[in-house]
Amino acid sequence: MSGPASQSVMEVRDLRTRFHLHGGSIEVVRGLDLTIARGEMLGLIGESGSGKTVTGLSMLRLLPINARVSSAVLRFDGIDLRDLDDRKFQELRGRRIAMIFQNPVGAFNPAKRVEWHLREIIRRRGGADAAWREPASAALQAVGIPRPERVLRLYPHQLSGGMAQRILIAMVLALEPDLIIADEPTTNLDNIVERQILGLFRRLQSRLKAAFLFITHDMTVAAELCDRIAVMYAGEIVEIGPTRELFAAPRHPYTQGLIATATSLRGRAARLREIAGELPNLAAPPSGCLFSPRCAHVMDRCRASEPAMFGSAPHQTRCFLVEGR
């Protein structure tokens, strides 16, 4: 950890999120460590069920009432988030940390027009009530919507997925936060639209000062956009490193499997290479390394104890295979 003028906008150590259900409880995020530097785009990759969405929601304190979040360190721009009461946290949301959600059309208030949403966002930012049209139109144009006046009058159910996601991105950007958590922003969009939105992210990235936590299950998308990538499995980070290095030399067997699958999809190989097995049942997790049941290189000590993060920064891996290297 550096001095007072800390470089990181978000610092997380040992984040644990536990859901309490009727039968008992499940720990969905199991000791996650992350540091996001100012202005960087960090990718968080994992399968569905790996806990990546919950991680984002945990950082924003947006989980339902039966969830308990604990951490050793949860610091945003030097502020200890755990000290904030709900009221202060609400002030932080949007203005300092914001989120882009997966389901664009469902993110809007179905009873209100787009212009209502934008006006409230601008009001949130502190813009004068009367002069909201200009900034609203500008925000929409910045995300590639050519005729904002028409779009402003629309209702959410009249928007296509791509248009809705652009507007949501515009809304988040208009708030000018320091950290944006983008949770699978292109998953629900079709391919052509996905490419357009990713292009938008690329263009915005260079212009903005905001840091991004880009959550996705798609390796190739992460590879295109992110500076660093963290791979998540069953509630913990199993490998983290700069994008190029990670792709050139993935060390964790899971990462290797993911890249192999992505490559086989891309190259339209004769057979799709999949990682055998399924995610562990977090209600009754296996002992030792959580990936061991599916690992091709599994050793006895993998089943006995959980590995720590090995390797030297910036590229680290949670795997006994890397220990000592």
Place this chain on the structure above:
Amino acid sequence: MTPRRRARYGRLLAAFLVNPTALLGAGVTLFVLVACTLGAALMPYGPDHADFMDLLSPPSWQHLFGTDSFGRDVLTRVLYGARVSLVVSAAGIAIAAAVGTALGMTSAYKGGAADVVLMRFADLLFAFPSFVLALFLMVVLGFGAANVSVAIALTYFPIFARLARNMTLLVREEPFVQAARLMAEPPLLILLREILPNIAAPLIVQATIGIAFGIVIEAGLSFLGVGVQPPTASLGVIMADGREYFQRAPWVLTMTGVAISCALLGLNLFGDGLRDLMDPRLRQRAQQ
């Protein structure tokens, strides 16, 4: 009954036993039923036994609900009256359920002009405010208990018809129905053996709520004087009686109303509980 069906009912029973609403409702309903059958029989007084020494006396240990203007024990009258009200309402709902379900199922299965006509007719009946329609029918048919049942039946018939029709439309497309059709099973058998058991659940829920509704209608009609006619005493008749001397002896009307409320509470809770149980099952089946 196939083993699968037996298992399904078994699961249903288990779910029922842990649902507090359903249990409470069943308990209260059972209590009411037992009270007005066994309880009535066990009462020391007859419903018409008049004790002229003890007119309009307030509730006491000898007369838990007090006595009325003829010196009759109000609790006994209420228990017998509840029996009458329940029978009248249940009869009406039974007719509505039988006819409505039969017509609704047939209409959905056959489709076509008959379906449209039936549904329009049911909608038309349903457009009338229930009590107004019931009152109208009493004028037309004449006052009396049997006609109250008919009025309840006609008022509630559209609900069963529509429900049975909509459920049948859903179930009609299920594979086992198609299979039965392919095996050239006669339509009547298909309706009875394949479709009816699968739509019975929401119908039973409606019937439970319907009986509660019927009791309210019967009580209202009899209270006005156009329903069950004295000397036959239903809960509404007793209340009409109690109304005459409400200021002097409010307990007659009050306790009768409490009895009605008990019955309604039990039936409503029971119906609600049943509906809670049925809901996820139905949604599950709709997804299969």
Place this chain on the structure above:
Amino acid sequence: MPRSALYLAGRLAGAALTVLAGALVVYFVMRAAGGDPALAVLGENARPEAVAAFRHAHHLDEPFLAQFWIWLSGMLRGDFGRSLTIAGGIPISQLIAQRLPITAFVGLYAVLIAVGISLTMGTIAALRRGRAADTIATSIAVLGISMPDFWLSYMLVFAFALGWHIFPAYGFVSPMESPIGALYSGFLPAVAIAAPMAAVFSRMLRTSLLEAASRECVVVAQSFGFPAPFVFVHYIFRNALIPYVTIIGLQIRYLLGGVVVIERIFGIQGLGSLMVDAAFARDYPTVLACTIVFLTVVLLVNLAVDFICVALDPRRSI
């Protein structure tokens, strides 16, 4: 907006058709099973000449279809004929014109009270879900549905009129004469009618509030940092209104049922007590007319509620 005017016209026409169909059905039912009006009015032992004269005066000796046409054309003009017995000879339409506003007033009063109670109780129950306030509110709601409203009115009279002399136990001042008097004398009857409806509305509001609160747009709104009251009003409450208003419309049928008996109890000179009096007096034309008017009111109210729902829901543009 010519398109919505067309839609309105279409719905009105549909309602009119339903009223017509309903009128036909009740007319036929009444004539088929009703018995001889002449004997009903003049008594079983009336002289044959009197009966014949009566029958002639009321067109009862003409062919059935002719009678039907006379009645129908009269009804379409607003002329329901004359009362047979209870208000000998007075045009029924006059009676209805006198009485309908009173019933409408009491009904509206009841709806407003029911809406007021349910907005409070339903919101509290949803906000304090699972806690004591919720259980209490829900239990009150269940009890409310389980009480016959005419019994409740007596309990209210017992408490607030006979016990504590706050409200009158009987008599109703027409709003035409004195609005304050009407509000005062109409309070207990309106509350009695409102109680079971308030129970239903509260439960529905609670359910739809909880449903709206579980939608994703609420989490998104929170992620923008919108304050909690803002999110509640605009995202949760606003979107819970549609099912709530819908059920208000659906309950009108039962509200009108309650009005009939309550009017009798409190001596309110409305359409309901007219119908009951006519029922006892075998005044068939009046009963017929009342039934049709009630049907019309229900249909019009349903239409109004439907329009409110359409206005509230941008997805249903006319």
